Amino acid sequence: MTVATPSLAINGGPAELEGLPALPSWPRFGPEEERGLLEVLHSGAWGSTHGDVVATFEREFARSQQAEHAIALGNGTLALVAALRAAGVGVGDEVIVPPYTFIATAAAALFVGAVPVFADVDADSHLLDPAAVESVVTERTKAVIPVHLAGNVADMTAFAELGRRLGLTIIEDAAQAAGAQWEGRGVGTIGDLGTFSFQSSKNLSAGEGGIVTTNDKDLAGAVYSLVNVGRVPGGGWYQHDAVGYNLRLTEFQGAILRAQLARLPEQQQLRERNALALAEQLAGVEGVVVAPTDERVTAHGRHLFLFRVPGLGAQGLRDAAAAALAAEGIPAATGYVPLHRNGALLRESLALASKLGQPVPEADCPNADLVSSDTLWLTQSVLLGSEEQISAVGRAIAKVVGRADDLR
């Protein structure tokens, strides 16, 4: 005789998170953010050309990532654009990016007149595969953008070596990885440049914002110029030695970011504890594959919690599983549509390349196709939950994956 397990909440059973407090909301703030905002307001120095809050945050963030230089700017997309331009990437160059990432990683290449070229990801980690990158390098390749997806860290030892050997600029897209480290080194300092985002969903946020990190003084100066209308560090107000944008942050954003940065280590520790507990709980669940962490990742950003459900994916039931998890009280996202399938990127790339008389390399990314069909994400605020909530999340995932027949 089989023992009946409770049916899924989506089919009328009890929700796994019912009776527990609501999962934490995001962002979190307190008196420090309020005080910082009011100080800027009353100072009258609302912009970073007149105050020193953004500059102070830049120094604090640089220290936290162990970077020699950090230049704040409007958002993570523009951080990538500034990093590419500072590195001299421009019209007709090729930039290698993973297809399993936010669209900005590839769009940034087009914004500087370069063609984004896709190299496949590793199916287990969802991270850009260095061997796949090497297989699509051409004489036009100028830069590679490994993405530290979900706060996990791409193989920076391999990418740094590849960059040196082939003379390519390595830009770390660390939009999801504030606080992450590879072999004890902060991300954003191992490649030539690193970029971060402080958009609302990120684990360090001011609503919008971004920053570029580097250990190279010349690259830092070039980024500063691009952010500050072509001015040079220490130069005159009307001395525009380069053509630059105005990409500056406001002091209000700087004030929030200073307070949020102070909260980050404790939040990161909590997310780490919860992610490890959840991974352990799911290790025994058939049909669930949690993205593994390389042992050289000495600090995981824990922005998202990624796991694959290959059996459900193969039956086309991943989206139904996400809906079933939502009914259990768990916000689970179905993640990215791979960028090598994005019509807008392909159209712009083709138009650009044909104008330049260049071929657009055909993307061959079966792993990105696979993981985009069978991956589920939990966002970072779930990982700020209590032990009790996390264990209920684990039970709900096990229940949903174990009752695939009920998802049809």
Ligand SMILES: *Cc1c(COP(=O)(O)O)cnc(C)c1O
């Ligand atoms: C969020 C994000 C960006 C873009 O950052 P914005 O601040 O939203 O412009 C770039 N890359 C990745 C991987 C991201 O997650």
